[in-house]
Amino acid sequence: MHHMALVYRGSDEFSAGAATFLKGGVDRPQRLLVILSASKLGPFMSTLVSGFAEVQVVDPEDAYRPAVRATARVLEFLASDPRPARVITEPPVAERGAVELTDHLRTEAAANIAFEAYPASILCAYDADALSDKFVAGCKRSHPFLLHGDQAIPSPAFTEPRRLIARTPSIQAPPMWADAFRCDRPADLPGGAGLAPVSRDASRVGCRTHP
Numbered sequence: 001m002h003h004m005a006l007v008y009r010g011s012d013e014f015s016a017g018a019a020t021f022l023k024g025g026v027d028r029p030q031r032l033l034v035i036l037s038a039s040k041l042g043p044f045m046s047t048l049v050s051g052f053a054e055v056q057v058v059d060p061e062d063a064y065r066p067a068v069r070a071t072a073r074v075l076e077f078l079a080s081d082p083r084p085a086r087v088i089t090e091p092p093v094a095e096r097g098a099v100e101l102t103d104h105l106r107t108e109a110a111a112n113i114a115f116e117a118y119p120a121s122i123l124c125a126y127d128a129d130a131l132s133d134k135f136v137a138g139c140k141r142s143h144p145f146l147l148h149g150d151q152a153i154p155s156p157a158f159t160e161p162r163r164l165i166a167r168t169p170s171i172q173a174p175p176m177w178a179d180a181f182r183c184d185r186p187a188d189l190p191g192g193a194g195l196a197p198v199s200r201d202a203s204r205v206g207c208r209t210h211p
């Protein structure tokens with residue numbers, strides 16, 4: 001498994017990196033999972049249609065809410081067929097808060113363990129102009145390879161996933177502006193009912209809700 005990051009500046013760098021990655025799958029016909037916005041997907045559509053044995057396209061806004069859903073979607077794709085596969089994605093993280101960004105980097109680190117058994121190449125694209133230097137540095141720690149030009153090179157900053165996850169708090173304080181309530185025992189749970197419109201999502205996963 002090759003898990004790599006494309007840290008790019010500008011559309012030309014993105015297009016060049018994505019084209020290099022996709023060409024590697026066309027030369028040796030593979031399955032492809034695409035998690036890109038329509039604007040990023042358009043220029044490569046003819047390549048996707050003609051060059052791959054199978055193509056699946058998923059909307060990133062749906063796939064990454066929450067981020068762990070994308071991990072499950074990729075695992076499902078890889079486990080469904082033993083043939084080599086490629087995954088190209090650009091997580092929609094530019095407008096996420098600090099807590100969500102930290103969680104995303106933990107998910108990226110965990111992906112190295114979750115996907116290691118599969119014959120897959122996975123490219124995660126990040127727009128350096130839209131993201132903080134701190135987050136970009138985290139991307140380089142959570143991806144064992146970086147795509148530079150037409151080569152995937154080892155990331156000098158890569159940190160062993162279990163160590164990286166252990167060093168990052170799994171439970172973080174909510175932002176100061178967030179609504180909150182005190183919950184010390186099960187009987188306190190109804191106090192949070194008005195904080196979010198949970199009924200629809202709860203019913204989707206089989207939870208009973210009450211008016």
